[in-house]
Structures are given as structure tokens and as C-alpha cells.
Amino acid sequence: MLAFVIRRLGVMLVTALVLTFVVFYLTNLAPNLEKLARSEGSVRMTDAAVASWLDEHGHTGSVFYRYAEWLGAAPGWVRTDEKGVTRGLCIGQRDDPALAPKRCGIFQGNWGFSTVFKKTVLYSLGKSMAATGWLMLAVMLVMVPIALVIGVLAGMREGSRTDRVLSTFSIATSATPEYVSGVILVALLASPATGLSPLLAQWGWIGKKTLFMGTATSAMDHITFWNFGLPVATIALYGVGYIARMTRASMTEVMTQQYIRTARLKGVSFRQVVLRHALRNAMIAPFTVIMLQFPYLLNGVVITETLFNYKGFGWMLVTAAGNNDIEMLLGASVVAVIFVLLTQLISDIGYVFLNPRIRLG
Amino acid sequence: MSSLIPEFGWADMSEPLSWAAIFGLMAKQFWPVWVALAVTFALSFRFKRRLGLYGKLFDSPVAIVGFAIVMFWVFTAIFANVIMTFDPLAQLGSVKNPLPGAVVPDGVEGQYKWFLLGGDHLARDVFSRMVMGARQVLIIAPAATTFAFLVGITLGLPAGYIGGRLDTALSFLANLVLAFPVILLFYLLVTPEIRNTGIPVVLAAVLFLIPIAFFAILFQSRFHTSPNKRNLYVGITLVLGLWAYSGLAFNADPLGVWGMDPNLLNVFVSVVFVNAPTVFRIVRGIVMDIKSRDYVAAGQTRGEKAWYIMLWEILPNARGPLIVDYCLRIGYTTILLGTLGFFGLGVTPESPDWGSTINAGRKLLSMVPHPAVVPALALMSLVLGLNLLADGLREESLKD
Numbered sequence: 134m135l136a137f138v139i140r141r142l143g144v145m146l147v148t149a150l151v152l153t154f155v156v157f158y159l160t161n162l163a164p165n166l167e168k169l170a171r172s173e174g175s176v177r178m179t180d181a182a183v184a185s186w187l188d189e190h191g192h193t194g195s196v197f198y199r200y201a202e203w204l205g206a207a208p209g210w211v212r213t214d215e216k217g218v219t220r221g222l223c224i225g226q227r228d229d230p231a232l233a234p235k236r237c238g239i240f241q242g243n244w245g246f247s248t249v250f251k252k253t254v255l256y257s258l259g260k261s262m263a264a265t266g267w268l269m270l271a272v273m274l275v276m277v278p279i280a281l282v283i284g285v286l287a288g289m290r291e292g293s294r295t296d297r298v299l300s301t302f303s304i305a306t307s308a309t310p311e312y313v314s315g316v317i318l319v320a321l322l323a324s325p326a327t328g329l330s331p332l333l334a335q336w337g338w339i340g341k342k343t344l345f346m347g348t349a350t351s352a353m354d355h356i357t358f359w360n361f362g363l364p365v366a367t368i369a370l371y372g373v374g375y376i377a378r379m380t381r382a383s384m385t386e387v388m389t390q391q392y393i394r395t396a397r398l399k400g401v402s403f404r405q406v407v408l409r410h411a412l413r414n415a416m417i418a419p420f421t422v423i424m425l426q427f428p429y430l431l432n433g434v435v436i437t438e439t440l441f442n443y444k445g446f447g448w449m450l451v452t453a454a455g456n457n458d459i460e461m462l463l464g465a466s467v468v469a470v471i472f473v474l475l476t477q478l479i480s481d482i483g484y485v486f487l488n489p490r491i492r493l494g
Numbered sequence: 495m496s497s498l499i500p501e502f503g504w505a506d507m508s509e510p511l512s513w514a515a516i517f518g519l520m521a522k523q524f525w526p527v528w529v530a531l532a533v534t535f536a537l538s539f540r541f542k543r544r545l546g547l548y549g550k551l552f553d554s555p556v557a558i559v560g561f562a563i564v565m566f567w568v569f570t571a572i573f574a575n576v577i578m579t580f581d582p583l584a585q586l587g588s589v590k591n592p593l594p595g596a597v598v599p600d601g602v603e604g605q606y607k608w609f610l611l612g613g614d615h616l617a618r619d620v621f622s623r624m625v626m627g628a629r630q631v632l633i634i635a636p637a638a639t640t641f642a643f644l645v646g647i648t649l650g651l652p653a654g655y656i657g658g659r660l661d662t663a664l665s666f667l668a669n670l671v672l673a674f675p676v677i678l679l680f681y682l683l684v685t686p687e688i689r690n691t692g693i694p695v696v697l698a699a700v701l702f703l704i705p706i707a708f709f710a711i712l713f714q715s716r717f718h719t720s721p722n723k724r725n726l727y728v729g730i731t732l733v734l735g736l737w738a739y740s741g742l743a744f745n746a747d748p749l750g751v752w753g754m755d756p757n758l759l760n761v762f763v764s765v766v767f768v769n770a771p772t773v774f775r776i777v778r779g780i781v782m783d784i785k786s787r788d789y790v791a792a793g794q795t796r797g798e799k800a801w802y803i804m805l806w807e808i809l810p811n812a813r814g815p816l817i818v819d820y821c822l823r824i825g826y827t828t829i830l831l832g833t834l835g836f837f838g839l840g841v842t843p844e845s846p847d848w849g850s851t852i853n854a855g856r857k858l859l860s861m862v863p864h865p866a867v868v869p870a871l872a873l874m875s876l877v878l879g880l881n882l883l884a885d886g887l888r889e890e891s892l893k894d
Contacts, residue, residue, distance in 0.1 A: 144666075148673055155674075156682065164687035301556075304885060308878035310829045312836045312852055313870040320863035327863050347860040428675060435677045436836065440856060447677075451837065454681040462681075469675045477673070 134485070141481060145474045149467075156466040157200045160459045166192050168457050173248065188212070191222055203245075203463070205238025239467065245460030249452060254464040257449060262468065264353055265434055265445035268368070271361060272430065276369035276376070277423060283373070284380020284419065289407050291385045300381065307374030311436040315367040323347035323363060349443035364441045368433040372426055376419060383418040387411045417487045424480030428473045511595030511608055520610055520621070526573040531565055547817070550890045557886020563879025567872075570625055571632040578622035579606035582846040585616050591862040592617060614855060614865040623846040624872050630847040631876070634758070635827040638765040642827075643820060644705040645766065646773025651804040653774070654781025665778070668771035676768055676830070677837075683764045684840040694760045698743040701766055706735035715801040761840040765830055769823060776819055780812040787811075814891040818884050825880035832873050848873045 170186045171178055178186065187193055191202070191210035201207035202222060209222030223237035237243040244254035287299035309317075321328035323345040330343040346360040387393065388411055396406050435447030442448070446465065453461035511519070521528075542549035551557045570577060580586060586609070587599035594612040598605070610621040653661040671679075688694060713727035741752025742759070754762065784790065785808065793803045835841055835849020843850070848869035855866030 148666075148670055151670055152674060156678070159682040159688070159693075162687060162691050164690050168687070300885075304881045305878055308825065308881045309874050310832060310877075312832060312849070312856075313874045316852060316856060316859060316863070316866045316870045317874075319859050320867050324860040324863055326861055343860070428673075431675050432677050432833075436833065439837070450678065450681070454678075466675075466678050469678055470673060473673050473675060 137485070138478075138482065141478055145478060149470055149474060152470045153204075153463075153467055154200055156463060156470075157203060158196055160462050161192070161196065161199065165457055165459065169248075169459060172457065189220075201238075203238050205236045205240035205243070208235045209237050244464045244467075247453070247458055247461040249456045249458040249461060250449075254461050257461065258446075258464050258468060261444065261446045261449040264443065265438070265447065267352075267356060268361075268364060268434060268438070268443065268445055269430060271356075271365045272368045272372070275365055276372045279369070280373045280376035281380055281416075281419065283377040285384050285407070285412065285415065287377070288381040288384025288415070289388060289411065291388065296381075299377070303374040303377040303381070305374070306370050307378070309371060311367050311371055311433045312440060314370045315363070315437060315440045318345075318363050318367060319347050347441070349438075349441040353444055364437050364443055367437050367440070368430065371433055372430065375429075376422055376426060379422040380415065380419045384411065384415040387415045390414075417484070420487060421480045421484050424476050424483065427476040431469060431472065510593070510597060511610075513595070516595045516608075516610055519608070523577050523579065523610070523621075524570070526576050527566055527569040530569040530573070531562065534565060535562075547887070547891065550893075551883075551886060554886040554890055556882050557890065560879045560882025560884070560886055563875055564883055567628050567876045567879070568632060571629040574625050574629045578619075578625040579608075579610060580619040580622045582618065582623045582626040583844055585618055586613065587617050589613075589617055590615050591858065591865065593862075594620075594864055611868050612862075612864040614851070615858065620851075620865055620868050623851055624848070624868050626846040627848045627851060627869060628872065628876075630845065631828055631831060631873075634762065634765075635824050635831055638762055638831075639769065639820065639824045639827045641701065641705060641762075641766045642769035642823070643773050643816070644708050645701055645770040647777050647809065647816075648704050648708045648711075649770075650774040650777025651781055651809065652800075654778040655785055655800065655804050655808065657782075661778070664774070668774045671767065671771045672775075677833070679768060680764060680834055680837070680839055683767070684760050684834060689756055689760055694756075694763050695743065697763045697767060698759055701763060701770075702739055702743045706731065706739060709735065711801055712805050715799060715805055757840050757842065761831070761834055764834075764840075765827055768830065769827060773819070773823070776815070777812065780815060781808055784808050784811055818888045818891065821880050821884035821887060825877040825884075828873065828877055828880075 166187055167183055169192075170183045170190075174182070174186045184193075189212050191212065192199070194210075198207060202209050211222075212220055223233045223235065223243070234241070242255070244258070246252075247254050247257050250257045283299050283303060287296045287303070290296060306314075322330065323343045324330060324347070325334075325342040330339070333339045333344055334342060344359075345363045347363070349360050349364045351357075352360045352364075393406060393410055396410050397403070401409075431447070434445065435450055437443070438445045438447035439451050446468070449461070450465045450469075452458070453465060538545065538549070538552055542552045551561055589596075589599065590613075592609045592613040594609065596609045596612065598607055598609060609619055611624065612620050614620055614623070649664055653664045682688070683694070709731040710728050713731060714724060717724035717727060737747065737749075738752045741747025741750075742754050745753055745756070745759075747753060781804070790803060790807060793807050798807075831847065832849035832852065835845070835847050835851070836853045838850065838853055841847060841850050843854075851869040852866050852873075855863075855869070859866055
């Protein structure tokens with residue numbers, strides 16, 4: 134077990150390094166850097182001025198070396214201009230160049246400065262990830278129980294009418310990506326012109342114009358059911374179908390096992406058989422699926438936060454990418470990549486842990 | 495041509511339409527689709543016992559519904575020019591976001607008289623844009639999925655069959671791409687800046703070469719004992735393949751038949767790149783399962799070459815799960831393309847594809863939902879149809 138975890142961690146580390154390098158390479162392409170120079174320096178810079186700006190700010194040289202600098206594995210760049218002012222990656226505005234540390238990168242906790250948010254990357258990341266954390270938590274609390282219940286109910290009597298109805302429902306939700314369900318939910322529940330809200334307002338059941346709120350910006354300060362309901366429902370809806378289908382498949386397989394039949398023949402009630410005998414064995418596969426669902430959740434989070442204007446991780450990623458905020462984008466991708474890899478690791482370990490039939494040498 | 499069907503008497507020419515009239519007129523507008531669907535279903539039911547797996551589809555109600563929805567959109571895409579009521583790019587009048595059923599201002603004689611499903615913020619007809627969007631989606635999504643499959647199969651077969659270091663290396667690469675958050679990859683790969691660096695062209699050059707290699711090896715491994723046939727088939731593959739390759743990947747087709755807009759190439763390559771690793775993993779898993787079967791051992795004993803066994807013995811027997819996944823994956827690709835459009839990546843702003851229409855419509859979503867809801871429902875129904883079709887196919891293929 135330990136050897137397995139260590140080997141997986143090793144592969145994970147290599148994967149993380151390769152992926153962050155790819156992101157670094159793609160964000161630091163020449164056109165992006167030129168855009169950065171023009172937005173940070175001046176729009177009307179000549180090509181020569183752009184080249185010298187880039188050189189002064191340490192954006193020239195081999196991409197591998199710059200990547201190592203950014204990681205903090207290689208000493209950061211230091212430049213002294215004609216006025217005799219020494220600046221460098223690790224030298225702040227007022228610091229004495231002689232006292233500055235040699236290396237400063239991701240490893241040393243220096244994630245850079247966001248050109249869009251005008252804050253350090255770590256600060257912006259922390260704030261936006263906290264916001265997304267609440268969203269993810271709410272989604273998980275809604276999505277997982279609903280999906281498991283649907284899957285178990287559909288799978289315990291394969292081919293029954295309940296099964297047909299619930300399976301069709303799961304297929305329908307997994308055909309509804311977030312940008313579709315979000316749009317439909319807003320039109321139905323959060324529009325003063327269409328859907329339910331005008332009716333409810335007319336009947337005097339709701340005091341405000343719409344039932345739910347069409348944006349979740351106010352949920353940044355305090356979360357209520359009415360401003361958080363739609364984003365959570367939007368993300369959860371797409372995931373529910375997939376997890377429910379996996380649970381159903383696992384449940385139908387368990388229900389055909391010999392020990393279920395034995396228990397039934399002994400006279401145990403159907404309810405007891407499902408709850409005591411089938412459920413635990415049927416939960417192994419969905420666990421992996423739920424863990425592997427996290428990377429897709431990330432996708433959904435980006436779309437939903439953009440749609441509902443909730444300033445979390447996804448919104449920040451889109452803003453950073455749209456505004457050529459290189460260091461912010463790099464920081465966000467480090468987080469995203471590590472997040473995906475960690476969920477994969479947990480799902481692998483959890484699978485082994487839950488299923489005693491699998492032995493790892 | 496629409497004069498084949500009599501006018502609706504209750505549709506007054508100057509009043510906005512009721513919802514019943516809107517649906518009536520839309521149903522009329524879709525007449526080529528109904529005819530084509532009727533013909534398809536009549537022929538399929540008539541000959542269903544002779545049509546193999548396709549015929550078996552018509553034993554499952556779920557598959558019939560799914561197939562009907564999918565074919566509805568396929569025929570809509572084919573007959574888009576007849577169905578749509580306006581040019582999808584034309585701006586009709588100056589009223590923003592006209593409601594469904596509104597009368598088109600200062601209509602010319604012979605022009606259609608209503609916005610069937612309303613207009614968008616530039617007073618373009620939502621119905622016509624939805625119909626034209628179907629064509630865009632149904633050209634790119636199946637093509638990209640097919641390429642992803644060819645790439646995944648060509649790499650997955652040897653990885654599963656030969657195994658060893660090749661498998662380790664290819665699997666590592668596949669996992670690498672899979673560990674990348676899709677959205678981040680799109681934001682990095684589908685930008686105008688990237689196009690200037692030529693990275694999409696390089697990716698296309700590599701990815702598009704693989705299908706040619708696939709077909710060349712396919713015929714070579716089968717016909718290498720009869721050189722005449724081999725030369726013919728491999729020759730045709732190479733001539734056609736390299737001709738298309740020069741046009742699609744480098745936009746340098748000497749005859750100018752094949753060509754792809756650089757924006758589209760960028761989107762296409764990214765979608766193939768994202769999908770291929772998953773296909774690779776599926777193929778690899780199936781091959782590892784099948785290669786221990788007796789008929790593979792028999793082939794090996796006969797002295798058949800590795801590629802012959804992979805392509806002509808294992809691949810045909812892996813077709814069931816692959817066909818099912820193909821249907822699901824077209825749906826997933828449609829969703830991905832919609833995501834790209836939703837973020838405004840890689841498509842021109844006036845493009846009528848569903849993702850960008852949803853994106854354009856969401857700004858005023860809570861006030862005038864119809865410009866966003868119509869393409870959203872269209873996209874959902876197509877993906878739902880594909881999922882139902884895949885589900886029905888899976889059930890039918892498990893029966894035997």
C-alpha cells in the first residue's frame with residue numbers, strides 16, 4: 134500500500150511539473166509577452182522598446198530557465214539599468230538588492246503579482262478559492278445524496294417503471310450542460326418577465342420581483358437560499374445524472390449476486406436486503422466516480438460562476454485568461470492541476486481501501 | 495416549395511402570432527425534415543431484419559426516440575437553407591429583441607412576415623439562427639469526434655496489444671492531457687495569439703497524419719499478400735489523404751478543394767486533442783481484455799502479423815462499446831463546442847452556432863430570455879437524443 138502511494142505520488146509530481154511547464158510555455162509565448170509589455174509599459178512602445186522592456190523585466194532567455202526561476206529552483210533574474218538601479222525577481226521596490234534572497238518562486242511562496250486584480254496572486258487565489266469552496270460544498274451536499282438515492286432506487290428493481298423514469302431523468306440531466314440549465318433556470322425562476330416569478334408576484338406570494346436572484350454576486354458576502362440556489366442547482370444538475378447512472382449500474386450488478394438471492398430466500402424483507410446487504414457493496418464504484426467528478430465540477434464551476442457573476446475561482450480564471458494576467462493564470466493553473474491530480478490519487482486509494490478484493494504489490 | 499402546404503387561415507398578416515400559431519408555422523417550416531424522417535423510418539422498419547445492428551435499434555423504444563431526435567437535427571442541418579425564414583446574419587429593423595411571433599417591420603413582398611421565435615439584440619431572426627447553428631454544430635462535432643476516434647484507436651491498439659514501454663509512454667501522455675482542466679486548456683489553446691505562433695498547425699500536422707496512417711496500415715496489413723490490391727487501396731488512401739491533409743492542416747491544397755478557416759482549425763484541433771486520450775484509454779482497456787481470447791491466440795499461431803490481428807481481428811470485435819461511446823462522445827463534443835462558444839473562444843461573433851448564441855443572449859437573460867433559451871433547448875435536445883440513442887444501442891448490443 135505504502136509503495137503504491139509513493140509511486141503514485143512520484144508520477145503525480147512528474148505530471149504536475151510537465152503540466153505546469155506546458156502552461157508556463159503557453160502563457161509566456163512571445164505574443165502574450167508583447168501584449169504584457171504594451172499593457173504594463175505603454176501602448177505605443179516601439180518594437181525595440183518592447184524588447185528592452187521584456188529584457189529588463191526578466192522575460193528573455195531560455196524558457197526552461199525562466200520556468201525554473203518561476204518555480205524557485207533557479208536563482209531569480211537581476212538587472213541593473215543605466216541609472217544604476219538594480220531590480221530583480223526577488224528584489225522588492227525598496228529592498229536592498231544585497232539582502233534579497235537568491236531564489237524566489239512558487240516553492241518559496243512567491244506566486245507573483247496579478248496585473249488585473251492589483252493584489253498578490255496568493256491573496257487573490259485564497260479569496261476566490263474560499264468563495265468557490267462554499268459553492269463546491271453546497272453542490273456536493275445537494276448532488277451526492279440526490280444522485281445516490283436516484284441510482285439506488287433505479288437500480289434495485291432493474292427494468293421497473295421507477296427504473297425507467299429515473300433513468301430517463303438521469304440521461305436528460307447529463308445531456309444538459311451548465312450553460313443550458315443555467316439559462317433555463319434563470320428564465321424559469323429568476324426573470325421578472327417570464328417563467329414562474331411574474332405569476333407568483335401577481336398572486337402576491339412573493340414580495341420581490343423574482344423568486345430567485347439571477348446573479349450570485351451578493352452571495353460573496355452572505356449566502357442565502359435565494360441567491361445561491363440557482364448556481365448550486367445548475368452545477369448539481371449536470372453531475373447528478375452521471376453519478377446516478379454509475380450508482381444504478383453498480384446497484385443492478387449487486388442485486389443479481391448470489392448472496393442477495395440467498396438473503397431473499399431466507400425470508401429477509403426486500404427493504405432489509407437493499408439496506409443491509411446491497412447498499413454497502415454498491416457504493417464502491419460510485420465513490421470513485423464522485424471523486425473523479427471533481428475535475429468536471431471545476432469545468433462547471435467556471436461556467437456557472439461566469440454565468441451568475443460569482444467571483445470565485447472560475448470567474449477569476451476567466452478574467453485572468455481574458456486579460457492576459459500571466460502570473461495569475463499560472464497560479465490558478467497550479468491550483469487546478471494539483472486539485473485534479475489529488476482527486477485522482479484519493480479516488481485510487483479510496484477504491485483500494487473500500488474494495489478488499491484488490492491487492493497492490 | 496413551401497406552397498405545397500396550404501397557408502394557415504388563422505394567421506393574420508399584421509398581428510403578432512399566438513403560441514399555437516408559432517408552433518404551427520414552425521412545424522410547417524420544417525416540412526422537408528418531416529418528409530425525410532418519414533421516409534427514413536418507413537424504410538428502416540420495412541427492412542429492419544436485414545440491417546444488422548442498425549435494424550436492431552428499432553426494437554428499443556428508447557433508441558427510436560433518440561434516433562428520431564438525432565435525425566431531426568441531421569435533416570435540419572441538411573435542409574437548413576429551405577427551413578430558415580431569413581438570412582441568419584441579416585438585421586431586420588431596429589427593434590431590439592423582438593418577441594416570439596412579432597411581425598417583421600416594413601416587410602418586403604415575398605419576405606417572411608414574422609419572427610417565429612423572436613429576434614436577438616441585433617434584431618436577427620432567432621429561429622433562422624438556430625436552424626443554421628444546427629448545420630455548424632453537426633459538421634464540426636461528428637468530424638472532430640471521428641478524428642478523435644481514429645487517433646485514439648491508432649494509438650490505443652498497439653498500447654493495449656503490445657504493452658510494455660510503448661504502453662507506459664502513451665498512457666503517461668494520455669493521463670497528462672486528461673489531468674488538464676478542459677477549460678484551462680481551451681483558454682490556452684484557442685486564442686488569436688496562439689494562432690500566430692503556429693502551434694495549432696503543428697498539432698494539426700501531427701493529429702491529421704494519424705488517420706492517414708490508420709487507413710494505410712489497415713489496407714497494407716490486409717492486402718500485403720496481393721500487391722495489386724494493396725497498391726490500389728494504399729495508393730488511393732495516400733493520394734486522397736495527403737491531398738486533404740495539405741489543405742486541412744496547412745491550408746495549401748493545390749486545387750483549393752480542402753481548406754479550413756484558421757479559427758475553425760484551432761477549435762477543431764483542440765477538441766480532437768481533448769477527446770482523443772479518453773478514446774485511447776477505452777480502446778486500450780478493450781484490447782487488453784480481448785487479446786487473451788482464443789481467436790487471437792489462433793491468429794498468432796497462424797503467424798499473422800501484429801497489425802493484422804489488431805486491426806482485423808480485435809478491432810471488429812471491439813465495435814460494440816466503441817459505437818456506443820461514439821454516440822455519447824458526439825454529444826460530449828457538442829457540449830464542448832458549446833462551451834467554447836459560450837466563452838467566445840475561437841468563433842466569430844456573428845457565428846450562429848448555439849454556444850455563441852447562448853453567450854450573446856445571456857447578457858439580457860432575465861429580461862428577454864428567448865435569444866438564449868432557444869439555442870439552449872436545441873443543444874439540449876440534440877445531446878439528449880444522442881444519449882438516448884447510445885443507451886438504446888448499449889441495451890440492444892448487450893442482448894446478443
